[in-house]
Amino acid sequence: MLCLDIAWLTGTAFLARDPSDPTPEWPPQPDRIFSALVASWGLGGAKLDERAALEWLEVQEPPRLHLPESAHARDTVKVYVPPNDAKRDTVLPARRKRQERRFPAVALDPEAPVHLSLLWQAQMPGKHRDALDALARRTSYVGHSASLVRAAFREIEVPPDGLCAAQRAPYHGRLAELEALYKRHMDGEANARARPAMRRGTRPVAQVAARAFTSDTAHWAVFEHAGDWRPDLRAQAGLAEAMRLALMEAWTRVHEGTAPAWISGHEPDRSPARDAHLAIVPMANIGWQHSDGRMMGLALVPPAVEVSAWAASGPAAFARRQAFHRALARLGETDGEGRRILTLAPQGGRSWQWRLTPASSGLRSLDPARYVRGSRLWATATPVLLDRHLKSPGPPERSAEAKDMIRQACARAGLPDPAAVVLSMHSAVTCAPSARPAGGNPRWVGWARRKSFGGRAFVHVRLAFDEPVSGPILLGAGRFHGLGLFLPIREGRA
Template sequence: MFVLQIAFPGGRYFAATSEGSPTPEWPPHPSRVFSALVAAAYRSGAGMSAQRRQALLWLEAQGAPGLQTPAQVSTADAPQTYVPPADWVKTKGAGAGVQLEHPVLRWRQAHYFPQVVLVGEPVIHLYWQTNPPPDLRQVLDDIAAGVTHVGTSHSMALVCVLDHVPPVAGSTHYHPDPAGPVQLRVCLPGRLAELDQLFERTAPRVRRPLPASEGWHSYRQRGQLAVAPSAFEMIALRYAGPRYELTQAQALARCLRKALMSQLGDAAPPALHGHCDLPHLCWLPLADVGHRHASGMILGIGLGLPVSLSGAERQQILAGLANLSQIVLPDGRIGQLQLDPPRNTPRALQAATWFAAARDWATVTPVILDRPPRRADAPAWQAAIAQSLQLAGLPTPEQIEVSTYSEFAGAPSALAFASKVPRFHARIRFAAAVQGPVLAGRGRHFGVGVFRPLAAAHGG
């Protein structure tokens, strides 16, 4: 067994779930720990050597580790703090390009410093069942000794290598499980080379590409009930440009698909163009719905990548997304896309909003029935919706309510969606929790028939 022990002497772990988010990351993602080791390998001792690189290449290929963490932690959202921005200001002459504090907005930049307070013993363990060769184990121990922090620079850390997981009273264990509800970032083979490439891009304002050698892995906390695993991994893209309502979700999704296919050309994998019987990408309209001031406008587009994609296909699609900054809209205007949402990420752009595990779900966009019934009554419509869910590979709900209106404030009426086939909003309850996304009916891969956990119907 190979174990990394990480102690936080300050009793706090500083890291955010996403850029600018007030929500702290917990538990620490294995990929973040790997990045800390890479930084230490370059910074400590004589720097990166062939032997250190070999040791890190061995570690990145080991897959998802188990985690042991303190059970008692505080993960409250961080308050908003205002700090000097130190923005880049355009200047003329010899001083052009010098980084200066903004002369007008000096005290108006809001920031968050999310942190996890470790109430119990401030030590976590990442462990793999495999053992590295003895010489590589010693090299990894030397690299670990050079780690100064995990997360932001506030998270002072002491790291060492062990050969077993020491028992800690009241600890929590996270185990890799395809059906687990907890999603953690895990590095994939090629992550070290990818980090090297990112480091070389030192120019300011460079658009950082989405990691291609880093994937989300499902975990389950010991004692948690199992749920059906998600068939998709969501990548959120923020949309900016002409305002689009949910009724235009299909048109916007098809424009994005066309733009991505033009990026990849003939090399586009079958999961993107859909000319195959294998699972292919789905496009979710991420709209402002579910609260009293909801506008119903599309804030972004979520790409559902099938988890069955090969590593090469996944990297191919992510590479295309990294080069995609705008799309041509149906009316010829241009829309802007951003892979990494900026600060204050709306709930609609967070994967947990759509991919959570829940029993109760309701439609944001109506289900266009796959097989319209001959009878026009409520039981027939309920049976048709249940059939659409089954055709999408979902279990049959134990309860179905049909309506022309959504449970989510801001979502349009079902009749507002142009279709020659009957379409309905629905509220459903499964016998057991189902991991999102829940998509059903015709057009479910292009933003129609999209469900959202009902617990979020009044939460924003």
């Protein structure tokens, strides 16, 4: 059995998943390790024997991972650094404008001889032994260039216990793909960057660990319109924030303490929550031939990790689940008919009344099941708010950059790499509003923006997968506010 041992020499591994994600990637996946070996191959002169060794390695069954030492994520803080851009007016770092950066990292034991091992069910061929050893010796970092490592191949007979499956591994042709992308990038194509490989290990990966939001609709809390004024679907972000604040207030009344991070979206120090938190999504009359686009209600979708904790046996799990339901029961006030009425007034605007939907409602627009059924084709009911600003100069490059963001968002959400990503200003879901106002219309008829959204672009998306994928699918920077919500579609209709 072939084994690659890696140790981070400083006891800190800087391993960013994506510029928009503050959590580090741990353990680093085999695709990242393979890319580091490819970089060592290129810096070492691109020798033919080392290329052959890498091509042999990429076609092996995905390795399994062993973590001899424990690791914990460090708090990620914002720092402001001068960009490496020679086109600016000055090359002096002290005089450049600073840009926000984050460096997600995990803390490791600096004295440990090995922090991560990759194990392949294969014997190292003698003809590749020297080449692989040379590549490992020249690999000086994995992740950020400050993540200095020591790496070495060896052979073992008995694998250790506690192995876990790979989620992203190299595949046949990965070396050639990386080589071609590097050449295009050096030729001036700024968006020629490698996407994460999506080849998985042979051992199954737990669904709860891979997906952010629960697909068990029994745990969705659905509210429906109770009369009076009805808001436009494009007001979703403000309504979601008002609902979150109302739930946090109800939690405080019931439990005499602040709401947990999975509800509030913030850690106790007010920094953004490190893990997925509650999503508040719209329930609208869209997707059918005679839909009218009306907002019918809101649904509260708990994160899958929290629902998994509720499913555990014992009184602690039961109390944790009941704490959420007790807060839901205290939302709003009781009217003269004995109904619980929740009044939301987003940003001081007109109020919108809601009531908890009974199980026998019968309104198809309020049925969460339509958002989770499996399908190969998905389309946005609400547009995706891109994770960061587009930096490319022209429309083709900007489109390619946006598609790359969508693919990265799919990977973070535990989805397979889409076979196709199609971007549009208009939705493929009947009666869903466009991503941007039509020409000549005022900006206020567009989608409501929270201050944290900034000026990032909205875009409608269609995804095609090789195999059916189950929902819910929520992508982009506004996913916790109900933006980037997808519906499965068949023959162009949701």
